[in-house]
Structures are given as C-alpha cells and as structure tokens.
Amino acid sequence: MDLKHWLARAVDAVDGWAAEFGSVAPHPSQVIDDSTFGAAFDEFTRRLRDNYPFFHPRYAGQMVRPPHPAAVVGYLxxxxxxxxxxxxxxxxxxxxxxxxxxxxxxxxxxxxxxxxxxxxxxxxxxxxxxxxxxxxxxxxxxxxxxxxxxxxxxxxxxxxxxxxxxxxxxxxxxxxxxxxxxxxxxxxxxxxxxxxxxxxxxxxxxxxxxxxxxxxxxxxxxxxxxxxxxxxxxxxxxxxxxxxxxxxxxxxxxxxxxxxxxxxxxxxxxxxxxxxxxxxxxxxxxxxxxxxxxxxxxxxxxxxxxxxxxxxxxxxxxxxLPPTPEGLGQVLAVPRRTARRWARLLADSPYLDLYQEPDLDIVTYYPRRPTLAEVDEASRRVLHEGMHDPVDPVYLSTLRVDAEAFGRRHPDLVRDAGHAQVLRSVVMKPEAEAHVDALHSRIEELAAKGDHR
CATH class of the missing domain: 3.40.640.10 (Type I PLP-dependent aspartate aminotransferase-like (Major domain))
Incomplete structure (x- = not known):
C-alpha cells in the first residue's frame, strides 16, 4: 500500500462528501496560517524523534507495533x-x-x-x-x-x-x-x-x-x-x-x-x-x-x-485481512514461527538460557550464570548496553521472576536472591522473522561480555 496516496484519497473522499451539503467558511477563531503551523509542526516532529523504533525488528521489547496502513487510512x-x-x-x-x-x-x-x-x-x-x-x-x-x-x-x-x-x-x-x-x-x-x-x-x-x-x-x-x-x-x-x-x-x-x-x-x-x-x-x-x-x-x-x-x-x-485462519491467521502464524525459532536458538546457545517455552510470541530468556543474583545483574547489563549502543542497538524488556518460580523451571540455579530479572522479547511484528537470527546473535554477543566461565 502507498500510504501517502491513500491518505490523500481519504481526505479527498471526505471533502467530496462534505461538499454535498454546501460550502462552509472556517470560523476566524480557528484559522491558523501555514507559517505559524509550520513552526509548531517542526517542533512536534522533533519531539516525536524521542521514541523507540517500534516498527523495526531491532525493537523486540514490549507488545508494541505500528498499525496496518489500512487501519491508519480508515481511522483518519x-x-x-x-x-x-x-x-x-x-x-x-x-x-x-x-x-x-x-x-x-x-x-x-x-x-x-x-x-x-x-x-x-x-x-x-x-x-x-x-x-x-x-x-x-x-x-x-x-x-x-x-x-x-x-x-x-x-x-x-x-x-x-x-x-x-x-x-x-x-x-x-x-x-x-x-x-x-x-x-x-x-x-x-x-x-x-x-x-x-x-x-x-x-x-x-x-x-x-x-x-x-x-x-x-x-x-x-x-x-x-x-x-x-x-x-x-x-x-x-x-x-x-x-x-x-x-x-x-x-x-x-x-x-x-x-x-x-x-x-x-x-x-x-x-x-x-x-x-x-x-x-x-x-x-x-x-x-x-x-x-x-x-x-x-x-x-x-x-x-x-x-x-x-x-x-x-x-x-x-x-x-x-478478516479474522479467519486464511486471513489474519496467516499474519499471526509468522510471530508464532519466529518465537519457536528463537526458542530453538536459545536451547543451543552457550551464553543464553530459555526461561520457559513460549506458548505464543513472547520469548523469555536470560544470560547463563550460576546464581540468581548474577542472572539479575547480567540481564540488567544486557538490557542497558543493548538499548544504549549508538551503532548497533537492540531494544528488549525485562520480566521480574521470583526465586520460587525460577527454581521450578531451573532447579540447578543457586537461589541466592528473592528474585531476578530475565530478558523478555515480544516478536509480534512479522518483520522479526527475517531478523531473529541476527537479533539472537547480537544478544548472545552482549551476554558473552560478562561471562567469566
């Protein structure tokens, strides 16, 4: 879809319908000239840059993704x-x-x-x-x-x-x-x-x-x-x-x-x-x-x-894309495949462990360390370094897990703390499928930095 084209068509369609009722001049109290609006709009777009790239596969943090272009056009x-x-x-x-x-x-x-x-x-x-x-x-x-x-x-x-x-x-x-x-x-x-x-x-x-x-x-x-x-x-x-x-x-x-x-x-x-x-x-x-x-x-x-x-x-x-297996279901199948693929990569990783097998498209994992306290420290470091790398950033989130829940899944880990942060990635964007191997490798690289085994 050419979003710019269809957004313009949306405005034209509404204008055409409105014209059927006769022209109405805007009230002077609401009229803003283009130069004044331009200054505000420039500031507005600068402010919008203070955001995470939710659209990009580098972003695998929270359950956030841009809407489909059809939804944008319909909403506007x-x-x-x-x-x-x-x-x-x-x-x-x-x-x-x-x-x-x-x-x-x-x-x-x-x-x-x-x-x-x-x-x-x-x-x-x-x-x-x-x-x-x-x-x-x-x-x-x-x-x-x-x-x-x-x-x-x-x-x-x-x-x-x-x-x-x-x-x-x-x-x-x-x-x-x-x-x-x-x-x-x-x-x-x-x-x-x-x-x-x-x-x-x-x-x-x-x-x-x-x-x-x-x-x-x-x-x-x-x-x-x-x-x-x-x-x-x-x-x-x-x-x-x-x-x-x-x-x-x-x-x-x-x-x-x-x-x-x-x-x-x-x-x-x-x-x-x-x-x-x-x-x-x-x-x-x-x-x-x-x-x-x-x-x-x-x-x-x-x-x-x-x-x-x-x-x-x-x-x-x-x-x-109707809510049927043949419609939207084909879109949902992609993040599910991505999560399963990443789970397999984590199972074979020397630096990361899968926290639990994903049911849907949220993957939880953590840097391999012998104790909960070390897992917590390493997870926080990977999150911070990944999100603040100016050259090769990766955006993740964390999940706090109590020691009892961790122990039921990974009994060999020494529980020397009441809880630990694990890394959490939501791969809900279909675009993540082509990027998951590179994403995994980047996080492995970050996790390996503090591994002193």
Whole structure:
C-alpha cells in the first residue's frame, strides 16, 4: 500500500462528501496560517524523534507495533468526521461497522449469539466483564492466577469484590488443584482465565477449567486481550487447540484488536456469550437514543463517548485481512514461527538460557550464570548496553521472576536472591522473522561480555 496516496484519497473522499451539503467558511477563531503551523509542526516532529523504533525488528521489547496502513487510512478518514459510537445518531455508518466487526470477533471465538462492543482498551473491557460478573453473582468473589494481568486485582477493589489470587504451575498456568480447592469453599462466583499472559504469553488450561464450571456453578471470563487472535491458529498445529476451542463454553471474553488485530490504540472488545446480560446495563437518557428502536451500543457499554474511527479502522482492516485462519491467521502464524525459532536458538546457545517455552510470541530468556543474583545483574547489563549502543542497538524488556518460580523451571540455579530479572522479547511484528537470527546473535554477543566461565 502507498500510504501517502491513500491518505490523500481519504481526505479527498471526505471533502467530496462534505461538499454535498454546501460550502462552509472556517470560523476566524480557528484559522491558523501555514507559517505559524509550520513552526509548531517542526517542533512536534522533533519531539516525536524521542521514541523507540517500534516498527523495526531491532525493537523486540514490549507488545508494541505500528498499525496496518489500512487501519491508519480508515481511522483518519473517519476521524475527519469524528463520529461517536455511543449511540447511532452519533455515527450511523461507524455504528454499523462496529456491529459488523463485533460479529466477526464473536465468530472467531465460536460465539455466534454474543452481545458485545468495542472499548477503548482491554482494561476497560475487562472491567465491564467483571462488572457484569458481579451483577450475575452478587456477594461472591473473583479468582484469577497470580500471573494474570495486575488490573484484575485492581478492578476487584474498584468493584468492591473479594479477589482470590490462585497459584500457578511450573509453566505459569493457573493451578487446577489450587483452583478447585478454592471453588469448593463456595466463595467464588467468577474465575478469570488468561489466554496469553502479558509477562510470558502463557495460556491457561481453559478446557480443563470448563469442566469445573457446572460442578461449582461459576462464571468463566477469558482475558484474551493479548493472545486472543491466536485462536485463528488452533487448527494449524502452531498452538494447542483445546484451550481456544473451550472459549465458546465460557461466559465472556475480551480481546484487543490494537495488539494482534493490527489496530492503533485504543481498540479493545468485550463479548458476552449470553445476550441477556444486557439487562445489567439498563438505563435511559432524556436527550439521546432517538433513532433506533432496538438495543444500541450505548445501552450495552459502561463508556459513553467512543471513537467511531476505531470501528472504521478495524472494519477496513477486516475487509482485507478478516479474522479467519486464511486471513489474519496467516499474519499471526509468522510471530508464532519466529518465537519457536528463537526458542530453538536459545536451547543451543552457550551464553543464553530459555526461561520457559513460549506458548505464543513472547520469548523469555536470560544470560547463563550460576546464581540468581548474577542472572539479575547480567540481564540488567544486557538490557542497558543493548538499548544504549549508538551503532548497533537492540531494544528488549525485562520480566521480574521470583526465586520460587525460577527454581521450578531451573532447579540447578543457586537461589541466592528473592528474585531476578530475565530478558523478555515480544516478536509480534512479522518483520522479526527475517531478523531473529541476527537479533539472537547480537544478544548472545552482549551476554558473552560478562561471562567469566
């Protein structure tokens, strides 16, 4: 795609539509001359240089990547109109687009009757899911693994619900024995399962927990904000299919199109298997909701104003790369291959060790050292030297791991500290596939500097 060409076409298309209503002169209060704007724009672009190269394979740190050009064009074109998808009269076209993409997302998870909508983030989407869970199971608590996203505990405090962190197994998945022991107490009404933890990309055994659902009369919510789109690979052998197939038996699921859905921030989504949860949102407004007679997006959302441009961007992207194995699934297959390739390189490395086998596209590893304290020091040094090298930089992130979790995975390591930082790389950009060998070699070079064996 020629981005400059299609951005210009987007502006022309909106201008052409606007001209049908007659010309309108800009109000003098908002008119800025080009020379004044030019000075501000020059400063603006200089400021933007203070950024990491998220687009480049050298950047293998956090879960950040540029949006697809189609999403950029779709967002800009709709943003020029600035529709608000709270109610249909705020943006008829983008409201319809939102309904269509939500239907596609629901189909991706095998939830054909789901009720849902886009949100500004996965955090807000999870808040809505837990809010509904509280309404459906009043007086009962919410359980989640200790490796789940930190916002679940925060949302429980916000909602005034008892939080029950559950220990994890030696791969970072929610421990089934500990969970069932907790469920037997009758104090839990909802279990949160994670399909792609933000630390290691670990997928909880959703299929196994589904078997506990009816036995203990609990709701199941799946936080698939990070990993949800990997369900498209469930039939390819690239991921274990059972957890993804089990999502259709859960009560709600969250996914973030602004991660693997190739969208700009913020674009999350929440889906409820039972559309009857709409009753928990029941409200009215004296000055809006006058166009449709059926349920609209503002009546099933905790948020009010929401950018219609987000729906437009996702709709246009899905027209080109639909959320199917043959569409967006082909894009997701690349980072999964990259992560597996890097794991094999780490298994053969004399200077680096794989912390744990990746479930998705987050790779965790550390410089080979005999003690936790030395691992921590070496990881910090590799991170710092890599990110500040003026000639050959590499951008990574770290993950703090407690001594017990480290010991379960690597019992031979001397645990002389309470925790250690390990290196963490998110290889979500398809461009990383061609660069992973060079990236690995560069990090090996940095790790070898402090290796005095």
């Amino acid at each position: 074109a709709a943003m020029l109109l600035n529709p608000n998808n709270h109610a249909r009269e705020g943006g008829p076209a983008t409201t319809d687009m939102e309904r269509e993409v939500v239907t596609q997302l629901a189909g991706m998870f095998g939830l054909p009757d789901a009720l849902g909508h886009l949100t500004t983030s996965g955090t807000v989407a999870n808040l809505e899911a837990l809010w509904v869970a509280r309404q459906a199971r009043p007086g009962l608590g919410i359980a989640f693994s200790v490796d789940s996203h930190f916002t679940h505990a925060r949302m429980c405090r916000l909602l005034g619900v008892e939080a029950y962190p559950v220990r994890v197994d030696d791969h970072g998945r929610i421990d089934l024995d500990a969970l069932e022991e907790l469920l037997r107490t009758g104090r839990v009404g909802t279990v949160v399962l994670t399909a792609g933890t933000t630390g290691t990309g670990t997928v909880d055994p959703i299929d196994d927990v589904v078997r506990l659902k009816e036995r203990h009369d609990v709701r199941l919510h799946v936080d698939a904000a990070y990993g949800g789109f990997f369900t498209l690979l469930a039939g390819s052998g690239a991921v274990r299919p059972e957890p993804w197939a089990a999502i259709r038996h859960c009560d709600s699921v969250v996914v973030d199109p602004h991660k693997h859905g190739l969208q700009p921030y913020g674009c999350g989504a929440v889906l409820f298997a039972d559309p009857a949860v709409a009753r928990y949102y029941l409200h009215d407004s004296p000055y809006t909701y006058f166009t449709p007679s059926d349920l609209h997006l503002g009546e099933i959302s905790l948020e009010c104003s929401r950018a219609g441009a987000a729906a437009a961007a996702l709709w246009l992207t899905f027209r080109l």
